[in-house]
Amino acid sequence: MSASxxxxxxxxxxxxxxxxxxxxxxxxxETPLHAIRRSALDQFVQLGFPTPRNEEWKYTNVAPITxxxxxxxxxxxxxxxNAEFVRSLVPAGLDADLLVFVDGWYKxxxxxxxxxxxxxxxxxGASAPHGAQPAQQLAAxxxxxxxLNTALALDGAIITVRAGVELARPILLLYISDVQAGDAMSxxxxxxxxxxxxxxxxxxxxxxxxxGHSLQSRVAExxxxxxxxxxxxxxxxxxxxxxxxxxxxVDQERDSLYRNVVAALGGGFVRNDLSIALNGExxxxxxxxxxxxxxxxxxxNHTLVDHRVPNCTSNxxxxxxxxxxxxxxxxxxxxxxxxxxxxxxxxxxxxxxLSDGATINTKPQLEIFADDVKCSHGATSGQFDADxxxxxxxxxxxxxxxxxxxxxxxxxxxxxxxxxxxxxxHLEHQLSSSTSFDV
Amino acid sequence: xLQIKNLHASVDGNEILKGVxxxxxxxxxxxxxxxxxxxxxxxxxVLAGREDYDVTEGSITFEGQDLLELAAEExxxxxxxxxxxxxxxxxxxxxVNFLKTALNEIRxxxxxxxxxxxxxxxxxRQKMSLVEIDEKLIKRSLNEGFSGGExxxxxxxxMAMLExxxxxxxxxxxxxxIDALRIVAGGVNKLRSLNNSFLVITHYQRLxxxxxxxxxxxxxxxxIVKSGGKDLALELEEKGYDWVRTELTADAEA
Numbered sequence: 050m051s052a053s054x055x056x057x058x059x060x061x062x063x064x065x066x067x068x069x070x071x072x073x074x075x076x077x078x079e080t081p082l083h084a085i086r087r088s089a090l091d092q093f094v095q096l097g098f099p100t101p102r103n104e105e106w107k108y109t110n111v112a113p114i115t116x117x118x119x120x121x122x123x124x125x126x127x128x129x130x131n132a133e134f135v136r137s138l139v140p141a142g143l144d145a146d147l148l149v150f151v152d153g154w155y156k157x158x159x160x161x162x163x164x165x166x167x168x169x170x171x172x173x174g175a176s177a178p179h180g181a182q183p184a185q186q187l188a189a190x191x192x193x194x195x196x197l198n199t200a201l202a203l204d205g206a207i208i209t210v211r212a213g214v215e216l217a218r219p220i221l222l223l224y225i226s227d228v229q230a231g232d233a234m235s236x237x238x239x240x241x242x243x244x245x246x247x248x249x250x251x252x253x254x255x256x257x258x259x260x261g262h263s264l265q266s267r268v269a270e271x272x273x274x275x276x277x278x279x280x281x282x283x284x285x286x287x288x289x290x291x292x293x294x295x296x297x298x299v300d301q302e303r304d305s306l307y308r309n310v311v312a313a314l315g316g317g318f319v320r321n322d323l324s325i326a327l328n329g330e331x332x333x334x335x336x337x338x339x340x341x342x343x344x345x346x347x348x349x350n351h352t353l354v355d356h357r358v359p360n361c362t363s364n365x366x367x368x369x370x371x372x373x374x375x376x377x378x379x380x381x382x383x384x385x386x387x388x389x390x391x392x393x394x395x396x397x398x399x400x401x402x403l404s405d406g407a408t409i410n411t412k413p414q415l416e417i418f419a420d421d422v423k424c425s426h427g428a429t430s431g432q433f434d435a436d437x438x439x440x441x442x443x444x445x446x447x448x449x450x451x452x453x454x455x456x457x458x459x460x461x462x463x464x465x466x467x468x469x470x471x472x473x474x475h476l477e478h479q480l481s482s483s484t485s486f487d488v
Numbered sequence: 489x490l491q492i493k494n495l496h497a498s499v500d501g502n503e504i505l506k507g508v509x510x511x512x513x514x515x516x517x518x519x520x521x522x523x524x525x526x527x528x529x530x531x532x533x534v535l536a537g538r539e540d541y542d543v544t545e546g547s548i549t550f551e552g553q554d555l556l557e558l559a560a561e562e563x564x565x566x567x568x569x570x571x572x573x574x575x576x577x578x579x580x581x582x583x584v585n586f587l588k589t590a591l592n593e594i595r596x597x598x599x600x601x602x603x604x605x606x607x608x609x610x611x612x613r614q615k616m617s618l619v620e621i622d623e624k625l626i627k628r629s630l631n632e633g634f635s636g637g638e639x640x641x642x643x644x645x646x647m648a649m650l651e652x653x654x655x656x657x658x659x660x661x662x663x664x665x666i667d668a669l670r671i672v673a674g675g676v677n678k679l680r681s682l683n684n685s686f687l688v689i690t691h692y693q694r695l696x697x698x699x700x701x702x703x704x705x706x707x708x709x710x711x712i713v714k715s716g717g718k719d720l721a722l723e724l725e726e727k728g729y730d731w732v733r734t735e736l737t738a739d740a741e742a
Binding site for chain 1: 572
C-alpha cells in the first residue's frame with residue numbers, strides 16, 4: 050500500500066468482502082476473470098478512494114460518503130422488496146423490458162423480460178459467457194472507484210443486441226439499494242454490445258428502499274458497432290442519504306450514434322463519468338444533462354470525448370439549476386487526436402443559481418492536436434432573466450409559479466432530447482409537481 | 489379609475505419621471521406621446537409594478553387602492569394589464585396553458601372557481617377571432633420564434649383573455665406593418681367598453697388613427713407638458729415634438 054493512499058474503514062471493508070468472496074470460489078480462483086478482479090483489488094488498495102488532489106476530483110470530496118458503516122455483501126442477501134415496490138419505481142406508461150438489481154444482485158423474480166428477438170441478456174453472476182467479462186481497458190489505474198467496481202461487481206448485466214436488430218421496447222435497468230435495515234453499499238457492472246446496425250434504448254434508474262444510506266457503484270462498458278444507434282438515459286432522483294458513482298465507457302465504430310441523457314434531479318452525492326471514444330469515421334455522440342438540485346445535493350458530471358479518427362462529431366449540452374446550498378460540477382474534456390481532421394465538437398454548460406449559497410464549478414478542457422477542426426465550448430451561470438420573471442408576474446402569476454415556468458423553460462431543451470415519450474412526461478411531471486402549473 | 493399624482497420615479501439613481509399627473513376615468517382611452525427618452529416606457533413599467541424603478545415621490549391610486557403597495561402579480565389580479573413593447577419568449581410553455589394558469593390566478597383572487605375546460609375553450613375561440621390569431625400559434629411555446637407582429641397580436645390576445653379593467657399598451661405599434669396594426673387596433677377597439685380604460689403609449693400618431701383616443705398627452709422630460717383631444721396627435725405629427733418644446737420655451741419666456 051502506498052503512503053499516499055488514504056485509509057478508511059471502507060477500504061478495509063472492501064478488502065474483507067473480497068476475501069470472503071474468494072473463500073466461496075472453491076478452486077474457481079484460477080479463472081482469467083478472477084485474475085482481473087484480484088489485480089483490480091490490488092489497484093484499489095493502492096489508489097484508495099480519490100481525493101481532491103487528483104485533478105479529476107478537484108471539486109468532489111468523497112470522504113463524507115466513504116465514512117459510513119455500509120453493509121457490503123459478497124453474495125446475494127435475502128430481501129423482502131416485492132413486485133409492488135418495483136412497480137412504484139417504474140415511470141408511468143413506460144413499456145420496457147425490466148431488469149432489477151437489489152444491492153447489486155440480479156433478481157430474476159422481480160424482473161420481466163419479453164424475450165425480444167435478437168436481444169441476449171445474461172447476468173454477470175450466473176452465466177458470464179466467454180469474452181463478456183469486465184474489460185481491462187478502463188481507467189482503473191487512475192480511478193479507485195473503477196478499480197473497486199472491477200474487483201467487487203460480482204453481478205451485473207451482459208447485454209447484446211444482434212446485428213440489424215431494432216429493439217421494439219427499451220430496456221430498463223433498475224438499481225435498488227435495500228437500506229431498510231441500515232446503510233448498504235453495492236457494485237455492479239454492465240457490458241453492452243450493439244452489433245452492426247442494431248438500435249436500442251437503455252434506461253437506468255437508481256433507487257433505494259428505506260431511510261439508510263446507500264452507495265451504489267456502477268460501471269458500464271458499451272460498444273456501439275458500425276451503423277448502430279444506442280440511446281442511453283440515466284434517471285437519478287434520489288434523496289440526501291443516497292450516493293452513487295457511475296462510470297460509463299463507450300466505444301463507437303464507424304457511422305454509429307450514441308446519445309446519453311442524464312437527468313439528475315436529486316441525490317446526496319452523484320458522480321457521473323462518461324468517457325466516449327470515437328473510433329470509426331462518421332460516428333456521432335450526443336451528451337445531454339439536466340441537474341436540478343436543492344438543499345445540499347451534489348451532482349458531478351464528468352465527460353471525456355476522444356476524437357481518434359477523422360470526420361466524427363460530438364455535441365454536448367449540460368444544464369443545471371441550483372438552489373439552496375446545492376453544488377454542481379461540470380468537467381468536459383474534448384480530445385482531438387492528430388489524425389482526427391474534420392472533427393466537429395461542441396460543448397455547452399449553462400447554469401442558473403437560485404440562491405447565494407449554491408455553487409457550480411465548471412471546467413471545459415479542449416486538447417486539440419489536429420488543425421482542420423471545428424470545436425467550440427461555452428459556460429454560463431446566472432440567475433433567471435428578470436424580464437421574463439416580470440413578464441409572467443405581470444399576468445398574475447406568483448413569483449413561485451413564474452420561477453417554475455422559467456425552470457421548465459430552461460430544462461425543456463434537455464428534456465426534448467429524451468427519446469422515450471413516457472420518460473419525457475415522467476420528467477416533466479417531476480419538474481412541475483411542486484406547483485399546480487400544467488405545462 | 490386611476491389617478492397619478494406628482495409621480496417621480498428613478499432607475500439606478502437617475503430620475504426619469506419628474507412629476508407626472510394624470511387621471512383616467514372608466515371608459516376612457518388616453519394616449520401618451522413623446523419623444524424617445526421622455527419616460528413613456530418608464531411610466532408603463534411603474535404602472536405594472538416593475539421593481540427596478542424606485543418611486544421617490546407621488547402616488548398612484550387605482551379604484552381607491554394605493555397601487556404602489558401592490559406587487560406586479562397583485563396588480564394583474566386587480567385588473568391591470570401591460571401589453572409589452574418587447575414580449576419575452578418563454579420556451580416550453582404554450583400560450584394556452586400559460587393563460588389558463590394566469591386566468592385562474594385572477595379568478596382565485598376574485599373568489600371564483602377555476603374555469604371549466606369547456607368554458608375556457610369557448611372563451612379562447614371567441615377571443616382568438618378578435619385578434620385573428622391562429623390556434624397553431626397559441627399552442628406553441630409562448631412567443632418563441634414568433635415574428636414581431638405575432639408577438640404583439642399575442643399580447644392583445646392575452647389582454648382579451650384576461651379582461652383587465654385598465655390596460656397599458658406600450659408602443660404596441662412598433663415593428664408592425666399596416667395590416668398587423670389594423671388587426672391589433674381592431675382587437676383593442678372591440679374590447680373598449682364603458683367599464684374599462686386604456687393608456688396607449690406611442691411614438692407615432694399612426695396608431696391613433698385606428699385607436700381613437702379621448703385624450704392625448706405629451707410626455708417630455710419626465711413630465712406631461714401638454715394635453716388635449718385627439719387632434720393634438722395630428723398637430724404633433726405635423727409639427728413634430730420640437731414644436732411642443734419651442735412652445736414651452738416661448739411660454740416660459742413670456
